[in-house]
Amino acid sequence: MEMSEEQINFLRCKADWVWQQTLLLHGRVPEVRIASCLSACDLLSVLFYAGFLSLPEPTYLCPKRDRFIASKGHGSLALFPILADLGFFPVQELENIAHPEAILSAIPAAGFGTFETLNGSLGHGLGLACGMALALRTQKKDAKVIVLHGDGELYEGAVWEAIMLAGQLELSRLYLIVDCNAKSMLGKCDDIISWHNVEARFEAFGWECRRCQGHDVESLHAALQSMFQADSAKPKLLLADTIKGHGVPELENSDICHVLGLSKQRIDQLVEGGRQT
Amino acid sequence: MNASMRDAILNEVYKDLQQDEEIFFLSADFGAPLLDQLRRDFPQRFLNVGIAEQNLVNVAAGLALEGFRLFTYAIAPFYLRALEQIRNNLCLLSQYRRLNVNMLAVGAGCSYDMAGPTHHCFEDISVLRSLPGIEVVSPSDTVAAAAAYCLTKKEGLRYFRLDSKIIEPLYVQEDFIWPKSGWHLLSNPKEPDCCLLSTGYMSSMTAQIARLLQEQGIAARHIDILQLKYLDEELLKKQLTQLPLFSFEEAYIGKGGLDSILHKLREPGQNLKPYGIPDRFETSHGNRRETLKAYGLCPEKIVEEISKILIKSKSDTD
Numbered sequence: 001m002e003m004s005e006e007q008i009n010f011l012r013c014k015a016d017w018v019w020q021q022t023l024l025l026h027g028r029v030p031e032v033r034i035a036s037c038l039s040a041c042d043l044l045s046v047l048f049y050a051g052f053l054s055l056p057e058p059t060y061l062c063p064k065r066d067r068f069i070a071s072k073g074h075g076s077l078a079l080f081p082i083l084a085d086l087g088f089f090p091v092q093e094l095e096n097i098a099h100p101e102a103i104l105s106a107i108p109a110a111g112f113g114t115f116e117t118l119n120g121s122l123g124h125g126l127g128l129a130c131g132m133a134l135a136l137r138t139q140k141k142d143a144k145v146i147v148l149h150g151d152g153e154l155y156e157g158a159v160w161e162a163i164m165l166a167g168q169l170e171l172s173r174l175y176l177i178v179d180c181n182a183k184s185m186l187g188k189c190d191d192i193i194s195w196h197n198v199e200a201r202f203e204a205f206g207w208e209c210r211r212c213q214g215h216d217v218e219s220l221h222a223a224l225q226s227m228f229q230a231d232s233a234k235p236k237l238l239l240a241d242t243i244k245g246h247g248v249p250e251l252e253n254s255d256i257c258h259v260l261g262l263s264k265q266r267i268d269q270l271v272e273g274g275r276q277t
Numbered sequence: 278m279n280a281s282m283r284d285a286i287l288n289e290v291y292k293d294l295q296q297d298e299e300i301f302f303l304s305a306d307f308g309a310p311l312l313d314q315l316r317r318d319f320p321q322r323f324l325n326v327g328i329a330e331q332n333l334v335n336v337a338a339g340l341a342l343e344g345f346r347l348f349t350y351a352i353a354p355f356y357l358r359a360l361e362q363i364r365n366n367l368c369l370l371s372q373y374r375r376l377n378v379n380m381l382a383v384g385a386g387c388s389y390d391m392a393g394p395t396h397h398c399f400e401d402i403s404v405l406r407s408l409p410g411i412e413v414v415s416p417s418d419t420v421a422a423a424a425a426y427c428l429t430k431k432e433g434l435r436y437f438r439l440d441s442k443i444i445e446p447l448y449v450q451e452d453f454i455w456p457k458s459g460w461h462l463l464s465n466p467k468e469p470d471c472c473l474l475s476t477g478y479m480s481s482m483t484a485q486i487a488r489l490l491q492e493q494g495i496a497a498r499h500i501d502i503l504q505l506k507y508l509d510e511e512l513l514k515k516q517l518t519q520l521p522l523f524s525f526e527e528a529y530i531g532k533g534g535l536d537s538i539l540h541k542l543r544e545p546g547q548n549l550k551p552y553g554i555p556d557r558f559e560t561s562h563g564n565r566r567e568t569l570k571a572y573g574l575c576p577e578k579i580v581e582e583i584s585k586i587l588i589k590s591k592s593d594t595d
Contacts, residue, residue, distance in 0.1 A: 109373070110370060110373040110374065111373040111374075116342065116374075117338075117342070117366065117370060118365055118366070118369055118370055118373070121361065121365055124335060124361075124362065124365060124366055126335075127331065127332045127334075127335025127336055127338075127339065127362070127366075128335050128336075128338050128339040128342070128366060129339060130332070130335070130336050130339060131335065131336035131337060131338060131339020131340040131341070131342070131343075132339040132340070132342055132343055133339075134324070134336065134339070134340060135301070135339065135340045135342075135343030135344070135345055136343060138301075138321060138322065138345075139343065139344075157331070158329075158331040158332060158335065158362070161326075161327070161329040161331055161332035162332055162335065162336075164327070164329075165326055165327065165329070165332060165336070169324075
């Protein structure tokens, strides 16, 4: 079903707010890998605000929830404003990030919000998700298991152990969303190991693949809707084409934007002016 | 019991699978005749993840997060490949979430003798002991391995260091109960001249050493260390008082194994001579006795050394 103009505007507004809040988090904690976070703002906003996830209550490990794994640990801070907005913790916590007693840290810990596992060290989430999806199927529970992944993260060998197993086991309730920002820490993925036609590799291992524009809420919504409604026995992949450091020209134009930070003054300017793309 | 440690534990798992629906068994393409029966009878709760130890641990963590009691099954040295998965997704995660994961590691020390150094495992004790929140369980024979199964009923993380060979029995009684202290007094003469502490396969060699010492008129207290992380150290310390100590492990010397537990527990000036694997890989081919001998672990030679040390320390005291 196509979205109404009102729904589209709602998601765009939320995504812009998440983008601004994520920049402000970076202002409070310079260690936040801001470029990696900004590529995921739109896709996380559509995933969490458009009703795709079952989250009956904003409490940790709430029964009948869908499981969400932020395998792309450094880049999942864009979730903090979303979780605060959904009522998982007070919005005030966004101000307290990285204080000694704070819930929020520069890389998300487990034990709050929707953080089922520990992330940040890359390449672990999909294997854990395979175990969870297998457990839920064995227990005859119909919760979905959704993993947010980076494309650079796909270089980890353990990820491919999980990709092969998920296809073989036909973990049909396992959904892998890859934030394809096309850059790793030291440069373009194309210059390291190219992900050109990565769909063919997943398909060879028994996955069902989709691709969408990762900064266009309509494209994201249509792809997520189609993926979650699909009833094939295969695990499902969504490749969301994104721009690392989205909305900030100096990040977008740098091959090593992963390690770049922004000054407080620049952050204020960006929050005031909005995305410059 | 004419079975290996592996068979003893698999037998307990098989029995428990019949009554507990929350057990899941994962193998990294590693088998055993008993496992054939297990996977035939419980296909819904057995999975071969393939030769993929990193995924073995991650999938186990995922299943455990959803409430299953997990058993993973692989060759001991190959767990080292999954060290970061064990660290982050078991040890660290267990500080946030409830997990019950039991890693069955077959091939302790050089029990896969003929397979050579890639299949020998002398690092696991110190590597696993360095991680917070995981117990290193080191049974010394088949009866002890079966008794160790009781540990898996409680929430927690455990690494079971199992021999691949059938070991000379130390615990003859079938009703041996796993001690809460994590160690067991195997022999306790009235007036001991020394205390021998051993773990795993080395406990049977140490029992032989104790017998040879006895023939020379040397009385040895012998303690079998069954848990290498969360054992009752205070209680153990009382058994060590004023005796020269000798430790025996199929693990590297001075790198965080049994000897380092004893270094911590001994009194200042108390003699401790650790026997274990020196800092090198033995590349000659041989059976276990020959391989251990090449590493300097030969019962007759050790007995000779111990008696010399004891005679010297006695003459020093006199």
